[in-house]
Amino acid sequence: MRISLKIIIFIFLIPSKSFGLIEVDITRGNLNPLPIAVSPLSIDENSRQNFEKILKKKNIGVEISKIIEVNLKTSGLFNPLNKDAFLQAPDIANLKPRFEDWNLIKAQALITGKVSFNEEKLRVEFRLWDVLAGKEMVALAFTTVPTNWRRVGHIITDKVYQRLTGEKGYFDTRIIYVAEEGPKTNRIKKLAIIDQDGANNKFLTLGNELVLTPRFNPTSQMVTYLSYFRNLPRVYLLDIETGMQEVVGDFPGMTFAPRFSPDGKKIIMSFAKDGNSDIYTMDLENRIVEKITNHPSIDTSPSYSPDGKFICFNSDRSGYQQIYVMKSDGSNVKRISFGKGLYGTPVWSPRGDLIAFTKLHKGRFYIGVMRTDGSGERLLTENFYQEAPSWSPNGRVLIFYRETKTDDKGEGFSAKLWSIDLTGYNERMVETPTDASDPSWSSLLSN
Amino acid sequence: MKKSLIRNIDQGAIMKLNEILKKTLLIVFACFALSACATSKKTTGQMQGDVYTGTDTVEYLASGVPDRVFFATNESVLTTASRETLRKQAAYLRKNSKITVVLEGHADERGTREYNLALGERRANAAKDYLMTYGISSDRISVLSYGKERPVDSGSNPLAWSKNRRSVTVKAN
Secondary structure (H helix, E strand, C coil), X not given: CHHHHHHHHHHHHHHHHHHHCCCCCXXXXXXXXXXXXXXXXXXXXXXXXXXXXXXXXXXXXXXXHHHHHHHHHHXXXXXECCHXXXXXXXXXXHHCCCHHHHHHCCCCEEEEEEEEEECCEEEEEEEEEECCCCEXXXXXXXXXXXXXXHHHHHHHHHHXXXXXXXXXXXXXXXXXXXXXXXXXXXXXXXXXXXXXXXXXXXXXCCCCCCEEEEEECCCCCEEEEEECHHHCXXXXXXXXXXXXXXXXXXXXXXXXXXXXXXXXXXXXXEEEECCEEEEEEEECCCCCEXXXXXXXXXXXXXEXXXXXXXXXXXXXXXXXXXXXXXXXXXXXXXXXXXXXXXXXXXXXXXXXXXXXXXXXXXXXXXXXXXXXXXXXXXEEEEECEEEEEEECCCCCEEEEEEECCCCCCCCCXXXXXXXXXXXXXXXXXXXXXXXXXXXXXXXXXXC | CXXXXXXXXXXXXXXXXHHHHHHXXXXXXXXXXXXXXXXXXXXXXXXXXXXXXXXXXXXXXXCCEECEEECCCCCCCCCHHHHHHHHHHHHHHHHCCCCCEEEEEECCCCCCHHHHHHHHHHHHHHXXXXXXXXXCCHHHEEEEEEECXXXXXXXXXXHHHHHHCEEEEEECC
16 A cells, blocks of 8 residues: 555656756766666667668667767766666667666666668667656657668767757767878878768878868858869868869969858958968859958958857967957957967857867967957867867867877877867867868758 | 279178177177076077077078078068078079079968968068069069978977978979
8 A cells, every 4th residue: 555655656746847857967067977878779680680781780779879878978978877787678668668777777867769670761769768757858760771870879869968958969960170191291181071979981082182171061061171282272162972172262372271151151261462361251152252351460260150240360460379350341350369378260159159269378289268259268178289179069069189299209290189078078089090180070960 | 803802801801800700709608608598599509599590401402502491480580591591592593594483381380270371371472572672583483381281300399390480492393
């Protein structure tokens, strides 16, 4: 009698608890990542065999759940629990989890799901459960081609992240970067693209000419970058789906430091002539070129605000490299960096409220952020050499590159991609097959 | 006859001046040594301030015509030595009027990539402007910035960086 009463009370408590479902606060450094159980996605034997034939993976359900686990762990906000401790079988857990079992291993959230082979396609359904409240938080099903199986893991992570943090995820994304090889004095550089988790690396150029600073179009899979094709450093456009390339504009000198406008319709860049670099834009539809800055100093590294109304850029008009903000027509130029040292590579956050930058002070390099009026400067990481931050599409993580100091013989050089949370926590290296620099984060591939 | 006489007198004067300079320099050096190198403008065998003055990496367009000039950190101002090198290059180019050149501007690794591209361009143009004031037509000079992409010395120390901050005159034909 007592037991049944308890159960009744428990059931009554649930509705009132629905208000207080678990939430993860991502605005501060998270030293207590949320314990989460990722039950392997269940799969029937027939589907398992079909996927094994196509994808050469023994159990695609297990593989997808591994991707989710790695994503959650690298975010720094979650602590995926060891599967050995799981008591409930994946297929039964997906129907109705026994919350007591999951509670016992201290899981606060649980992901379950099912994969099936359906008319040559991969069908997946998944659920996110609040273990303490005993409630389903998200349930979703979708179908895709089997070769997209890694993206299935990323999309599920994005949904889980969004439900638990209240902000969009950044897992179904790619990074374009420069792959580097060879001696420091004569590096071979190629454009390369890689999934956010380091999988599916693909080289996009052969390394015949020097390439630098690729940047994604925020609205498509187009890329703009600098190439030394025929020893003429110019800004190029590349369609990564078709491989088509074209030079941007017809400038009688070096163009460099390109980026897209937030609507993807313009390219903003520097043009150097007679020892002076100014900022220009080119409209990709009508090819109209506009000169935005007109100053005898170096003006470079321009980056638009997400609403397109302002541009932050790097200039040495004060004598040394500093960060400036102006209206997008070039008027109202204001210096915003006033701290000690030199400032470069300003990049406007996709959320609009912050500008990330590189700072050089007393021989050390820092990645930091400041508000768009220059107040609230916060340095996130310090090293011998690092620069060129790029924002995750949700504005919560920065990716940049770091170079090592060489030894007395000039050996031991390496360049690697690193990421760090806006909070300054969770700094980690992003694995790439070769040395790497100049990363640029794509938008979410699916929304 | 007259000309060579003047030259002789001039050279005599210069030699005397040199001697005076050497002596004063010695005194200055002694002062430096006494003050235990308290100043940052150290003059080592290969650097003055932080401008490279050695010959380690230097190649020659012709006998006695060095191919490169060096710069201070973040600077594109030509030093006295750089101007002398460029005057030799200008004389060489005036004599060999069919030769065209590319001025390759470089920066050290201690700056952001994009700013360094602009800085390399500015340095090469400083050299170009100087060649032009000595009579070399701009048609014969093109400019190419490599930023920090092509260091000659892979070291991570002030001497290596000083060798890498340079503008190199390369024959294009």
